[in-house]
Amino acid sequence: MTLPRPELDPDLSALIADLPLMPQLDAETLAQIRPFSSMPIEPLLDGRAIDRREVTIDGPDGARIPLSILRPTQAEQSGPAPCVYWIHGGGMVMGDRYSQIDIPLQWLDRFGAVVISVDYRLAPEVNGTTLVDDCYAGLLWAADNAAELGIDPARIVVAGASAGGGLAAGVTLMARDRQTPVPVAQVLIGPMLDHRNDTVSSRQYAGVPAVWTREMNEFGWRSVLAASSGEPAGQQVSPYVSPALADDLSGLPRTYLDAGSAEVFRDETVDYATRIWAAGGHAELHVWAGGFHGFDALFPQAPLAAAARSARSDWLSRVLDMVPAHSNGRKEQ
Template sequence: MTTTPRPDLDPELRALLGDMPLIPRLTPEVLAQLRQLPPTPVDLLLSPREADRREVTTPAKDGAPIPLSVFSPANADRGTASPCVYWMHGGGMVMGDRFSQLDIPLEWLDAFGAVVVSVDYRLAPEATGTTLVEDCYQGLLWITEHAGELGIDPGRIIVAGASAGGGLAAGVALLARDLGGPAIAGQILICPMLDHRNTSVSSRQYADGPGVWTREMNEFGWHAVLGRLDGAGDLGDLPDPGGEDVSPYVSPALAGNLSGLPTTYIDTGSAEVFRDEDTDYATRIWAAGGQAELHVWAGGFHGFDALFPQAPISVTARRTRTDWLARHLGRSRAA
């Protein structure tokens, strides 16, 4: 049997991953079980920090309610408008909620006094096509419309997300550009899910892992969001690789023009499915005259810093993102 050559995992991550039970593949039955797992204990995340929490809803384009959680520094100077991080969670577009990976943007509430708003967009396969990204865009509209009452500086709104959320953040930035607003000061795309075609070298290198997101799982997620699961949940044919019937707001790698986007931060691992589509997206932003900062963490698997935040490589990755935000938002509150 021929083994595909590929970058190895970071040794410390490999040891940590070896002690963790992994999901071999996604099916409708496995997805249903995963959705029954206990939600992120948001109260535990909030307990060590002084933050106020507000729950609101805003209507989607079809009138469905979109839940939003707003987290604000409890002792913020009400005379000074705060930056805002608008967070889109990961989960392959098929699972997760607005509290998933919330520890990442809450670090920026601590560091910069940022208001964090997290959106519960609808999930595939129940919602398909542009519904997910349009839900996220409606959340951005709500933030800008209520910036004054939230104490947000509308000139310092950052869209951010991990994995599927990173892809949705990229789609929101494209929508905001093409629809004439709202203004976005920057986008942070953490190992973003950007390309439905699933044909890159890295996607084939990590078809069977190691890690928490494989090429097969990625294929399931894209089939779900594009409405290509049959009644039994089997994987039918994906749209033509040219993507003529797939919106670039759903699969941002299809966007023919990446000019006019806000300054961008992208990071990914060298040992993950999304490595090549993420590095290509940064390269195309540069080719279009835009500004992007790209980090490929050697030996990082998909979502390594969210799963094992205390690993040395994860600490460095998270600190590097925060340093990037500091350059774009000004001095941290703790500095």
């Protein structure tokens, strides 16, 4: 039975009509599209006064993890800056640290933020907690090197889109549970939070052309969990990998979540926000009527995308204003 689906925003509908959509995602298709899953960063940096530094750090298992550090050239003159620790999207199976990097670059422009983007390893080459472990290692490195990087440790924000949003949620849960410095905020953009893939919104986008379908989502999760179908036999899925499984969402930093009404991840995003509120936490949720998955990354000039980006940035401005610059600790919430 085909479920009814929300109508697309008219402007987005016209734009997506010209976008070639993948009919499926499997190992063969993934090998073909991976080289095209990220755009070069150089055109985005052209005309911006940015110092770029590429480093490689040791991961928890000894693997080398690349990080890109993008810093306003005038940051040294204005004291420690806020930091956006960016985790890219791509269904956990594609993309790199430059994917969707234009989103945090807007915050570099507006807030003078230092942007650090992590190149975590991808499934299916690695699986289990490896992806989130890589991201967490990068966050710890950023916090440990805050003084050298010109970062205010009290104003580190973890942000990510799609798979990166889910990994950002997992990293934040790790920081809370391990009692390492918790980010001042997390920004979860159309986040991939629940490996069970069985919400109403997930089922609405099964068997239909879309940017990201239920079937694609199943392939991504199956790649991460390394199972032929469903959950690995005898293996418990970690809530750091699938944050919707976390029993306790208390003690999290201020959280911004958004999604489109016409996408797979709508309902798990709404549920995650609801559970943060139920635990007494701060969450701001936006569901953009007529938005499909990744609409603001694919078509940033569309009116709905511009509204989504603006709302996100305005929220982040309010959060950063609550924490005194150059503070040695995070303001109580």
